[in-house]
Amino acid sequence: MIQVTKPFLPPVEDYKKYIDKIWQRQWLTNMGPLSSELEMQLKEFLNLDHLIFVTNGTVALQLAIRALDLKGEIITTPFSFVATTSSIVWEGCTPVFVDIDKNSLNIDADKIEAAITENTSAILATHVYGNPCEIDKIEEIAKKHNLKIIYDAAHAFAVQYKGKSVFEYGDISICSLHATKLYHSTEGGLIITKDPSLLKKAALMRNFGISDFNKFAELGINGKNSEFHAAMGLVNLKYVDDIIAKRRELSLQYNIGLKNVKGYFPTWNTNSDPNFAYYPIVLQTEQLLLNVMEELGKNQIFTRRYFYPSLASALPYLEPKDLPITDDISKRVLCLPLYYDLTIEEVNLITRLILRTQNNTQW
Numbered sequence: 001m002i003q004v005t006k007p008f009l010p011p012v013e014d015y016k017k018y019i020d021k022i023w024q025r026q027w028l029t030n031m032g033p034l035s036s037e038l039e040m041q042l043k044e045f046l047n048l049d050h051l052i053f054v055t056n057g058t059v060a061l062q063l064a065i066r067a068l069d070l071k072g073e074i075i076t077t078p079f080s081f082v083a084t085t086s087s088i089v090w091e092g093c094t095p096v097f098v099d100i101d102k103n104s105l106n107i108d109a110d111k112i113e114a115a116i117t118e119n120t121s122a123i124l125a126t127h128v129y130g131n132p133c134e135i136d137k138i139e140e141i142a143k144k145h146n147l148k149i150i151y152d153a154a155h156a157f158a159v160q161y162k163g164k165s166v167f168e169y170g171d172i173s174i175c176s177l178h179a180t181k182l183y184h185s186t187e188g189g190l191i192i193t194k195d196p197s198l199l200k201k202a203a204l205m206r207n208f209g210i211s212d213f214n215k216f217a218e219l220g221i222n223g224k225n226s227e228f229h230a231a232m233g234l235v236n237l238k239y240v241d242d243i244i245a246k247r248r249e250l251s252l253q254y255n256i257g258l259k260n261v262k263g264y265f266p267t268w269n270t271n272s273d274p275n276f277a278y279y280p281i282v283l284q285t286e287q288l289l290l291n292v293m294e295e296l297g298k299n300q301i302f303t304r305r306y307f308y309p310s311l312a313s314a315l316p317y318l319e320p321k322d323l324p325i326t327d328d329i330s331k332r333v334l335c336l337p338l339y340y341d342l343t344i345e346e347v348n349l350i351t352r353l354i355l356r357t358q359n360n361t362q363w
């Protein structure tokens with residue numbers, strides 16, 4: 001069986017070494033030494049000044065919205081994982097969806113200004129599949145209208161934009177370190193900002209708002225993470241370069257096999273290089289997508305309609321909104337299996353099955 005993704009597991013001996021130390025110290029959670037070590041090593045790896053390790057990417061989004069004290073409307077993308085939108089609603093704000101660009105599959109920066117009202121406080125954009133948004137245009141718009149920017153960079157671990165970590169952009173960027181992501185700590189998230197006072201605020205909020213023994217400086221929640229998760233993050237960090245190299249090799253093999261596929265691939269931002277977190281294709285029709293899924297499924301190969309349906313029409317707690325490009329793309333986009341243990345032979349099998357299905361599909 002081939003799943004769409006499979007979490008990376010390091011050699012268990014590597015992990016056990018850290019676990020033995022946890023047993024010796026008997027410090028299990030609450031910003032312990034491994035969590036601090038992970039934060040330090042990530043800053044070094046990503047060349048960043050400020051970040052904190054939190055429970056998961058969703059809590060990171062919620063803390064980002066809170067730390068920036070956002071109110072009213074937040075302009076966002078309908079083509080993302082549900083947590084991007086649900087965090088906005090959870091924090092009592094209103095998501096305002098802007099359609100995506102059909103080539104990058106990111107929010108269309110040229111359509112943002114038309115969605116701004118006097119109630120808009122921020123733009124929350126996702127770097128979809130790790131592909132950076134039109135960061136310069138978004139910054140210009142935010143500056144002109146005095147809006148904050150949050151980037152949902154859950155897919156963008158290790159991505160650079162103009163020679164710097166993509167996490168440096170926006171008032172806050174968040175990342176998810178969930179088991180299914182390119183780099184993970186089982187569960188986990190990161191909050192990244194260039195502003196030390198904002199980071200301090202988010203760090204207080206992560207720990208119930210407790211500033212000192214018996215002192216409360218902020219409204220807070222439990223956004224901490226444990227030493228066990230930090231240990232997984234520390235071990236996996238040693239393998240990230242390997243993981244990306246392997247995914248790159250598999251992706252290039254897909255490219256060769258799918259040269260004549262009836263569909264197209266999202267275009268990557270020219271100021272950046274891919275991290276190979278996903279392998280998406282936009283097929284020519286939804287029928288072809290369904291046929292491909294069926295054929296692969298018969299062979300125990302599982303793909304994922306990521307992201308389908310459009311968040312602007314699928315959520316029972318929001319008024320549905322039609323956005324022509326998102327509605328069209330989300331029906332036709334498919335993510336193919338891509339993970340560290342996948343083999344070139346398996347990629348070849350998948351591409352052969354896709355081409356066979358395409359030849360058997362009525363046009």
Ligand SMILES: *Cc1c(COP(=O)(O)O)cnc(C)c1O
Pocket residue numbers: 056057058059080081083084126152154155176177178188189
């Ligand atoms: C995974 C993901 C999240 C949520 O992260 P968790 O760590 O699972 O809470 C948010 N946004 C996007 C785009 C994601 O892919």
